[in-house]
Amino acid sequence: MRSKQEDPGRAKPSFIEQARRAQIVEAAAEVVAEVGYARTSFARIAAKAGISKGVITYHFDSKDEILRLVATEFFAEGWRYIEARIAAEETAAGQVRAWIGSELEFFGAHRTRFLAMSDIIANHRTEDGSHAYASELAEEVDGLTEILRRGQHDGELRPFDARSVANIILRCTTGVLETWATNPETDLEAESVVLLDFIDHAIGRKHS
Amino acid sequence: MRSKQEDPGRAKPSFIEQARRAQIVEAAAEVVAEVGYARTSFARIAAKAGISKGVITYHFDSKDEILRLVATEFFAEGWRYIEARIAAEETAAGQVRAWIGSELEFFGAHRTRFLAMSDIIANHRTEDGSHAYASELAEEVDGLTEILRRGQHDGELRPFDARSVANIILRCTTGVLETWATNPETDLEAESVVLLDFIDHAIGRKHS
Amino acid sequence: MRSKQEDPGRAKPSFIEQARRAQIVEAAAEVVAEVGYARTSFARIAAKAGISKGVITYHFDSKDEILRLVATEFFAEGWRYIEARIAAEETAAGQVRAWIGSELEFFGAHRTRFLAMSDIIANHRTEDGSHAYASELAEEVDGLTEILRRGQHDGELRPFDARSVANIILRCTTGVLETWATNPETDLEAESVVLLDFIDHAIGRKHS
Amino acid sequence: MRSKQEDPGRAKPSFIEQARRAQIVEAAAEVVAEVGYARTSFARIAAKAGISKGVITYHFDSKDEILRLVATEFFAEGWRYIEARIAAEETAAGQVRAWIGSELEFFGAHRTRFLAMSDIIANHRTEDGSHAYASELAEEVDGLTEILRRGQHDGELRPFDARSVANIILRCTTGVLETWATNPETDLEAESVVLLDFIDHAIGRKHS
DNA sequence: AATGAATGAGATTTCATTCAT
DNA sequence: TATGAATGAAATCTCATTCAT
Numbered sequence: 001m002r003s004k005q006e007d008p009g010r011a012k013p014s015f016i017e018q019a020r021r022a023q024i025v026e027a028a029a030e031v032v033a034e035v036g037y038a039r040t041s042f043a044r045i046a047a048k049a050g051i052s053k054g055v056i057t058y059h060f061d062s063k064d065e066i067l068r069l070v071a072t073e074f075f076a077e078g079w080r081y082i083e084a085r086i087a088a089e090e091t092a093a094g095q096v097r098a099w100i101g102s103e104l105e106f107f108g109a110h111r112t113r114f115l116a117m118s119d120i121i122a123n124h125r126t127e128d129g130s131h132a133y134a135s136e137l138a139e140e141v142d143g144l145t146e147i148l149r150r151g152q153h154d155g156e157l158r159p160f161d162a163r164s165v166a167n168i169i170l171r172c173t174t175g176v177l178e179t180w181a182t183n184p185e186t187d188l189e190a191e192s193v194v195l196l197d198f199i200d201h202a203i204g205r206k207h208s
Numbered sequence: 209m210r211s212k213q214e215d216p217g218r219a220k221p222s223f224i225e226q227a228r229r230a231q232i233v234e235a236a237a238e239v240v241a242e243v244g245y246a247r248t249s250f251a252r253i254a255a256k257a258g259i260s261k262g263v264i265t266y267h268f269d270s271k272d273e274i275l276r277l278v279a280t281e282f283f284a285e286g287w288r289y290i291e292a293r294i295a296a297e298e299t300a301a302g303q304v305r306a307w308i309g310s311e312l313e314f315f316g317a318h319r320t321r322f323l324a325m326s327d328i329i330a331n332h333r334t335e336d337g338s339h340a341y342a343s344e345l346a347e348e349v350d351g352l353t354e355i356l357r358r359g360q361h362d363g364e365l366r367p368f369d370a371r372s373v374a375n376i377i378l379r380c381t382t383g384v385l386e387t388w389a390t391n392p393e394t395d396l397e398a399e400s401v402v403l404l405d406f407i408d409h410a411i412g413r414k415h416s
Numbered sequence: 417m418r419s420k421q422e423d424p425g426r427a428k429p430s431f432i433e434q435a436r437r438a439q440i441v442e443a444a445a446e447v448v449a450e451v452g453y454a455r456t457s458f459a460r461i462a463a464k465a466g467i468s469k470g471v472i473t474y475h476f477d478s479k480d481e482i483l484r485l486v487a488t489e490f491f492a493e494g495w496r497y498i499e500a501r502i503a504a505e506e507t508a509a510g511q512v513r514a515w516i517g518s519e520l521e522f523f524g525a526h527r528t529r530f531l532a533m534s535d536i537i538a539n540h541r542t543e544d545g546s547h548a549y550a551s552e553l554a555e556e557v558d559g560l561t562e563i564l565r566r567g568q569h570d571g572e573l574r575p576f577d578a579r580s581v582a583n584i585i586l587r588c589t590t591g592v593l594e595t596w597a598t599n600p601e602t603d604l605e606a607e608s609v610v611l612l613d614f615i616d617h618a619i620g621r622k623h624s
Numbered sequence: 625m626r627s628k629q630e631d632p633g634r635a636k637p638s639f640i641e642q643a644r645r646a647q648i649v650e651a652a653a654e655v656v657a658e659v660g661y662a663r664t665s666f667a668r669i670a671a672k673a674g675i676s677k678g679v680i681t682y683h684f685d686s687k688d689e690i691l692r693l694v695a696t697e698f699f700a701e702g703w704r705y706i707e708a709r710i711a712a713e714e715t716a717a718g719q720v721r722a723w724i725g726s727e728l729e730f731f732g733a734h735r736t737r738f739l740a741m742s743d744i745i746a747n748h749r750t751e752d753g754s755h756a757y758a759s760e761l762a763e764e765v766d767g768l769t770e771i772l773r774r775g776q777h778d779g780e781l782r783p784f785d786a787r788s789v790a791n792i793i794l795r796c797t798t799g800v801l802e803t804w805a806t807n808p809e810t811d812l813e814a815e816s817v818v819l820l821d822f823i824d825h826a827i828g829r830k831h832s
Numbered sequence: 833a834a835t836g837a838a839t840g841a842g843a844t845t846t847c848a849t850t851c852a853t
Numbered sequence: 854t855a856t857g858a859a860t861g862a863a864a865t866c867t868c869a870t871t872c873a874t
Binding site: 249250251261262264265270271 | 867868869870871872
């Protein structure tokens with residue numbers, strides 16, 4: 001079944017409709033960040049938003065739909081930000097730095113949303129039990145792999161298995177963000193400098 | 209409340225008692241690996257073990273206790289394996305390679321348990337909502353930090369913020385394991401080679 | 417409480433009002449026929465009619481009122497048709513044949529409406545739990561009983577308990593219609609011939 | 625998914641288990657008979673049985689399973705009774721009389737159960753919306769059709785479309801039972817005599 | 833040592849209905 | 854006249870846990 005939002009037979013969502021949906025998605029993100037995916041419930045979301053449980057199911061078809069939106073809307077927003085930064089660079093090494101740096105920058109500015117998003121991505125399963133966002137993550141790896149290969153071809157980067165390294169780099173980056181998100185005293189800017197330097201040495205030609 | 213196992217007023221656990229507990233912990237690990245932390249229930253564990261739900265609560269105080277054991281017993285077992293490998297090395301760089309290599313090796317040999325452990329570590333919360341295993345992870349980082357600092361002091365490793373890099377390295381490693389665990393077609397040995405090479409370039413003096 | 421339609425303090429229903437009510441009643445009939453009485457809801461009726469749920473409660477006091485109309489309007493329409501056919505006959509046997517034949521004919525031409533009507537009649541209960549249309553059915557039996565008695569008095573029909581037989585005949589007839597309505601491949605005209613012949617033999621004098 | 629009862633991994637149901645299940649099925653039948661299929665709920669069944677709602681879902685997988693049992697167990701019990709009566713007869717006409725007579729006799733002795741059964745058969749739908757017991761009813765018609773054909777072949781019964789008439793006879797019979805079940809002042813024995821006589825005239829050779 | 837039975841809290845979801853606009 | 858929005862009750866069902874045997 002389509003979501004209420006996407007139903008073509010439904011009129012353009014009103015301003016109130018949009019505001020309520022945004023409010024609920026926001027409240028859901030806060031709840032996931034606070035109590036974790038497993039303990040996120042309609043009751044907690046409603047309480048956080050200060051509305052009745054009924055409102056939630058009036059605006060959304062299911063809990064899954066809300067959590068999917070929490071994850072995908074924010075993921076997409078982040079990706080638009082990162083993409084623009086990458087596009088501004090020409091060299092592969094510059095693009096890698098732009099990607100990682102802007103990823104830390106963007107998500108570092110939205111701690112709650114990031115926590116929610118990563119919790120949902122890690123936990124959301126399809127009915128058959130498989131991870132629901134596996135393909136999105138694979139696409140990211142594909143994108144970075146391509147950049148790395150170009151860098152190798154252009155002689156900027158040293159030889160290595162581009163796909164494996166792309167995966168490692170992305171895992172590092174979310175890893176650092178998770179460390180920061182769960183330990184708020186972390187100085188993310190300092191971590192960012194260290195990570196960029198770490199990656200630079202790991203893949204750059206000039207160091208080998 | 210202490211767990212039934214640890215209660216000092218309780219007689220030494222019999223062989224049967226120990227076997228049952230192990231059986232239940234094993235079944236719980238399989239369930240977590242299959243359906244994920246959020247959908248793990250007594251009913252599913254009992255079904256997987258082929259026993260009644262009552263047996264579980266007879267041997268364990270709570271669901272939390274079982275899942276804690278799934279994570280900590282395996283974590284400890286893994287750590288003993290890794291520790292021995294580290295102890296066999298003398299140089300810091302050798303110890304880092306031994307750590308990462310043996311971590312991939314050990315967990316790579318126990319996919320189901322690893323999936324369960326990392327799912328539980330990522331999701332288990334204390335009553336107040338905070339992550340339950342934060343201190344264990346911090347200890348790991350502390351251990352690796354110390355090795356890195358020694359390597360820097362001995363001139364084996366280039367200068368960098370040792371704590372931040374220790375965290376990055378550990379996140380990389382679990383990241384690669386998670387990639388493999390959720391994509392079973394991954395060639396973990398090949399990934400291992402790439403990762404060790406990646407880290408080597410990132411922290412070694414000879415490349416800078 | 418009276419229905420909005422009947423409320424004497426309310427102005428004469430406009431054309432639009434009447435059209436909307438008819439549209440809703442029609443949609444409700446389709447929903448009942450499709451998903452059954454128990455699963456008929458405002459949401460489904462509104463979706464079927466392509467309108468919002470609010471419209472329904474604007475035009476009707478309650479769900480019960482709509483379903484009552486679905487059943488009674490169609491029942492009344494059917495009865496007017498049947499009545500006219502009966503009136504055109506003079507003999508009791510002829511009137512019985514006219515009744516049964518025209519009942520099959522009329523409802524056989526409106527499958528969806530018939531399904532809805534019979535589902536509602538079978539399921540609609542008053543607040544105290546008793547069947548809501550018991551008296552309507554009793555009246556039908558009364559009417560047929562009278563015809564049968566006249567037939568017996570006139571010597572057309574053999575002796576039997578007229579009231580019991582009237583009930584049997586009416587149950588047969590709705591039974592055949594239900595068979596057809598739930599098995600659309602049924603040839604209702606053929607069934608009609610068989611049923612009329614069956615009844616004729618059962619009550620007629622010439623066969624005994 | 626199999627029902628709890630049928631699960632082969634489950635031990636033979638204990639006496640208590642059987643008793644509870646029977647108690648719940650009985651309570652469910654009473655509720656359906658009283659308030660109708662659409663208003664039958666776990667809450668009402670539990671209240672009627674004097675137990676908590678949880679007990680019901682402990683012993684049964686779903687509401688559907690309970691209602692299915694209410695209908696099918698009783699239907700099967702009735703059929704065993706009727707079958708034995710049919711088997712004791714030799715002529716087709718005798719078998720028809722035995723069938724109808726014993727059907728009225730058996731169900732007439734269990735008013736509540738009959739009401740529940742017929743309500744469930746009339747209302748229970750599969751997920752796609754089609755009637756769940758259509759095939760069971762068709763089988764009954766098949767069985768009676770065969771008897772009628774034999775009667776025609778042996779010259780006991782007059783010519784008619786056996787299948788259509790079988791359906792009519794069975795519809796008559798349940799119709800009479802429903803009349804009695806919803807109007808408890810009805811004298812079912814008297815109705816039975818009238819119905820058997822009615823059918824006898826309708827299909828017998830000697831009357832034509 | 834084991835387990836079947838029971839329970840009540842809480843989960844998601846559907847629903848009829850009310851109301852402000 | 855219409856409708857989007859909201860609500861709270863009630864529905865089915867899952868769950869961790871307790872308890873008697």
